[in-house]
Amino acid sequence: MRTMRKGIPLFLLSLFLCAPASAKDDEVLIGLAAPLTGDQAYIGVGVLQGAQMAVEDANIRGPVFGNTKIRLVPIDDQHNPAQAVLAANKLAADPDVMGVVGHFNSSCTKPASAIYHESRIVQITPASTNPEISRQGFDTFFRVCATDDVQAPVAADFVFSKLNLKKIVIIDDQTTYGKGLANEFEKKFKSLGGAVLLHEGIAQGEKDFTPLLTRVKSTGPELIFYGGVYPELALLLKQSRKVGLVAPWMGGDGIYDVTLIHLASAEIAEGTTATMLGVDPHALPAAKDFVTRYEARYGPIGSFSAYAYDAANVLIEAVRRAGKKDREGVLREVRATKDFPGILGTVNFDARGDAVGKSVGIFKVTNGKFEFLEEVKPS
């Protein structure tokens, strides 16, 4: 019902949006697929803006080959897998599209990756961390972020060894990302010898979690790990206060967003920890120029804008090296990427297309801000 009600007009809308996508002779198109409307539009727009800046920077440097310039084609997946497939088909059908930056949500990236694979379009996701996606055997899939099987064990180890908490409850939002992250966390936490008192799912978009939290409280956890994205966590934090649940919360990169603190209030969010892929771009000298220009233009940088900038730059560089409009050629050049100087660090891909050597940062909400605690290098 949900997809039906939203689906029909969105489909029509996407037809309009994509109608003028056909390029002039001197243009190469790069797709940007993200949730540009809908409940996660806020994050999606940050991704779009990051990629847009990469394209503009590239065009200022000059044509990628001959007198060909790059144009970004934004396409909206609404954080809805069915829309993601539609979007992917639209991009695939346009012969001028040489690659795609996206999607954002793992639940969208996964079904779309099959379409890109079939039509030989290279896809670089800036943010989808579910490990399963790169294990489907698609040679067109790449990502510039770490995966949840790197992130979640770091979090589990941190809780068990550093915080010394052994009894926890896990809640996830039942999405590909949230559930995947929560399951990886549970696996590692149990293997360390910790006890998982309860592992429950919530429905995304739901607002009232007091029944679940009342139940969680009755199990008496020392910490609650949340696999999901910040809007629901803000509600969970506030409502746990209302049912008298005092255990601290922890989550993954999906909750690392300053909006969490605005929504939940600094006082209630205090002490919440998050793992984030890599470190804060504000702290990186290589990202300084980008962050400054971004914030001057759009306001506070989105959590994934810098990833989108890196992903788009890897792709643009591959188009430049390929030297002509050829999907296989661009794909080959992305695969050949070696030590690409991204603003978040050097980009290298392994055989599956996963980023190599991405470290995980641990952050804690202190006085209304995510404070950097430590960086864990992958072993």
Place this chain on the structure above:
Amino acid sequence: MNPSLALFLQQLLNGLGIGMVYALIALGYTMVYGVLQLINFAHGEVFMVGGYLAITAAVFLTALFAHAPVVLVLTLMFVFSITGCAALGAFVERVAYRPLRGSPKLTALITSIGVSFFLQNAVMLIYGSKEQGLPPVLPDRLFFIGPISFSLMQAVILAVSVSLMIFLTGFVKNTKMGKAMRACAENAEAASLMGISVTRVVRATFVMGSGLAAVAGVLFSLNYESVNFHDGYLAGLKAFTAAVFGGIGSIPGAMIGGVLLGVFEGLGAGYISSGWKDVFAFVLLVVVLIFKPSGILGENIPEKV
């Protein structure tokens, strides 16, 4: 008290709060259905707009007067939101539904879905796609009866909803407009022959239904302290379920349906699995429709509005 009994009562109380909100929205569905036999799918969006208007009022007031008394802020939030939504309801009725009076019912139904999309996207364009937070208005107070805790907000929700329901019942029973509403629900044609202006009654129904949705929106935004332009969709669908569950067209049915749905959902989420919360709500609907298609109080009550 036995801890598991206390837990049960706590879960019951949790469900009651959200159930009241469902009931308030369901009233709007059921009243419009009673008069026009129209399922107004845009009704959930009116509820969402009510939440946004409340937040706008609260942000404005707290920015203007740093130490405005809580009661004043609350009153103005309600007044602003109810006025805005009532006007919106009347406007939508005038622009979208009145030109379609007399056309097949499906046309109006599809129009209401269109209105729903329009409102959702209009709000997204005006306020942005991000969640809007509400500055804390009510103090975060917890009360205890034995081991059972309830918040000040839950008490406010119960008090406001119950008094509104009593008021509405009295209004429909005793006032002239209420009688006219019942007459139109019974037989619009005969009512118009008796000199009742059906157009006025329909407008009044939309205004009242939207006002109730606005109250639900204010309570919702106060309780969850954030509003998203998506919120009208699921809440509207749940309230619609509650209206059908209670017997669409029946005012007491909508109240009972909303409360029962909230409690049922709460218990299901608390005891079985919270991931299946929505499933419980809609399974309940399917079961009721199989065994009693007219809902709990449907049809048996002649005075449907």
